Every structure is written in structure tokens, then in C-alpha cells.
Amino acid sequence: MPRETLDRKLRQLQDDVLILGSMVQQAIKAAVAALQARDLAAARRIIEGDMEINRRRFQLERDCLICLATQSPMAGDVRVVAAVLEISTDLERMGDYAKGISRVSLMLGPKPLFRPLPEIEQMADKGCELLRRALDAFVQRDVAAAREIPSEDDQVDALYNLVYRQLLDAIIADPTVMDEATNLLWVAHDLERFSDRVTNICERTVFTVTGEMRELDVDDQDQPSPERTSKDS
């Protein structure tokens, strides 16, 4: 059949999404590790490395547009290309969170953190796991998995709320840690947003397979409100 070229191009786009996704996972894990270890040189490397993520994202966007312009994909094919465009944007922003966390590292300087925050590493690990599974679901066209994964974002939200309370309590107990705690709040916030974007990717998988365009995580409006959930608990 005369689809060889188009099939090859669609495969290439998805391979590139997987590569970009794995670069983003590495970046976010490395950013959190550098934060914990107070490794400023590593933090600087991650900030520089974000340029490569951005470059690849633009390349992927160009490849998608070339595919649209030259192959005129239809139906399921055009949905794949549209999904790759959207996912690449999400991945690029997820890469920015790694850069943001690394900037916080640089701001905090070389001294050890005022308190260990294992939950931050757990948030990064869970977020990366969700991202890996979401991208697998995308290339496998696994709608069931794509619908399921966003519900696990609650685990990341719960960790975020925990970190939020701990840091707020720390500030109340000792206002001199205000600056450092606020910076760490931003780190937790970035990691929480990181997982939210996994939900976007899952939505694109559902769209690619079914053509359905709707939010998968309607309860979770924009971001969780720690105040509200802390009262609830």
C-alpha cells in the first residue's frame, strides 16, 4: 500500500516523543538529586541541558508541520500528529520545571537544606513513573491505561500537600527559614505541575484513539488547594 512513507514519518514522530520524554525524566530526576546533594555544578549542567530539550521540541514541531503540509494526514493519522504537537509542548514545559528547580538550587547556595525533604524526591519519582507510563500508553494506543493514569496524580498531590504543610509549619516555627522554605515550596509546586501535565498527555492519547476531546481529571480544577485539603484531612 502507498502508506509506507506516512507510516515511517508517524513512527519517527513518536520515537522522537519518547526520546524527548526520556530526556525530561532524566532532567527532573537529576534536578531533584542536585537539589538534595547541593551539587551546584550539576544544577548548572541541567539548566544548560534544557536548551537541548527546547531545540528538540522545536525540531519535533517542525517535523509535525512538514508532515501535515506534505502528507495531508487524515482521520487517525492527523490526530496522531496533533497529539505529538501538543505532547511536545507539554514535555518542553516539563523540562522547564527541571530548569526551575535547578535555579532554586543555585539560589539556595552550597549549604545543606535546613531540613531533609524525602517527599520531594518521591514526587519526582512518581511524576517520572507516570510520565513514562503515559508515553507508553500513547505509543501503544492504550486508552484504558491513559484513562487510569491521571487518577494516580492524587498521590503526587498528597505529597505536595504534605510538603506544603511541613514547610509552612517550619516557617511559623522559625521565620528565618522563610526564604529557603519559600524556594522549596516552588520546587514542590513545579513537581506537582509536572504530574498535572502527564494528565494532558493521557488526554491526547484518548483523543488520538477515540477522537474524544475532554479533560480526564475534572475534579482537579487547576491545582490542588493545600488549605482546603489540609482542612479536610
Place this chain on the structure above:
Amino acid sequence: MSAPDAVGNEIAIQAQELNVYYGSFRAIKDVSLAIKRHQITAIIGPSGCGKSTLLRALNRMNELVPTARASGQVVFLGQNIYDRDIDPVELRRRIGMVFQKPNPFPKSIFENVAWGARINGFRGDMDALVEQSLRRAALWDEVKDKLHQSGLSLSGGQQQRLCIARAIAVRPEIILMDEPASALDPIATLRIEELMQHLKENYTIVIVTHNMQQAARASDWTAVMMMDEDRAGQMIEFGETQQLFMTPRDRRTEDYITGRIG
């Protein structure tokens, strides 16, 4: 006009359980299709699936093939066009056709447009009718200074617009177009597609096309035809064009428009 359908679109013409046979061969099988008024409906499908046969059945053009016969109904203005008391010539005035290859008569541009109206006993201002028809066919500015030159002196794209002007001049309600741009270059093709968007303000258009991008670009509704195991053409899907090309409901439509079959 006929009653609106469930979602409020007026129906210009409606095939109901339509079958068309050539001798013992059934070319079209049980097609039911409601063509919406003042909209562009594209009929697409692989070669030999009965697209043109279906189109021609909408103004009894298929009767010009001696062995052809139809069963079922095509309802136009509340009446089955296959009823005995329907005059096929009058029917074809109200439901005109534009063909794949531009076919102007070997006469002047003016006469090409005036011809049909004259035959139909038009008694009004012929100059005005010719001008209006050529304007509506987006050809006036290009030919207004040479109305008495031969229609054959025009380019392919202009000839096709001349044929559209000729079809318009008899004041039809529906214009059937059978691959109207397949013999034209991309610019001339685009002009025809743009023209269709203007024409639909006054006419209902049904177009058969091999060109999927053309159907996607130019139509409001799309019907997909496909042969069954007996090689009879069936309509497998009908829907709004943007929905059909983005999220087709039928697997066979998806396979056809993405180039997996056909």
C-alpha cells in the same frame, strides 16, 4: 421546499432505499441519503463504487444508459422523481449537472450560457441573464469583452466555469458536479472550489470527487461509498465533513481516507 430534518436543515433532495441496476448488475444498493439545502455534499469512495451512478440517479441522468433502471425513491419537492408524471427534461433543468471534462458547445461564450434558457422558453432580458450567470460563475470579468468569441477559446478552468454558468442560467435548484476539477490544474481547481462556496448561497451542490483533500476542503457534508462483496455500491457513512475526516465512525472510512484501502 421540503420539511427540515431532525436538526433543522432543510432537505433539498432525498434518496430512499435507492437501488440502481445496469441490466442484472446492481450498481447501487439501498442508498438512503438526505442532501441538505444550500449546502455542499461530497460523495467519495474508491473507483467503481457507484459514486457517479448515485449522482446521476439524482436527476435521472442514468436513464440515458439503455439497460439502467432504478428502484426505491428520490424525493425532490415532495415527489419521487421516478414517478411516471415527472418530465425528466424539466427535472434536469431544476437539477443541473456539471461534468468532469468541460464541454462547452462550439458556439460563442454568450450562446453557451443563453442556450439552455432559450430552449426553456426564457423571455426576459437575455443580456442580463447571461451577465448574472457569468458573474455567479466568477467568469464575467475574464470574458465580458469577448462574449462573442468561441467558448472553446477559453482555458480549461474557464471552460468549466462557463459550463457552470450554463448550468446556472436555467435557474436550477440543485447542481450536481461529477469530478468538476479533475481535469484542471491546482489554481483552476481552487477557483472552482471557491466558486462552490459562493454558489451554495443560491444552490444546493452535490459533488463527486476522487480527491479526498477536495472533499475535505470544499464540502459541508460527506457521503462515503464502498462496494460490498457483490460489487454493489453502498453508502457506509454520511456525516459532517469535518467530523468525518477527523473522527470517522466507520473503520472502512478511516481505512479509505487514510490510504489503507482503495
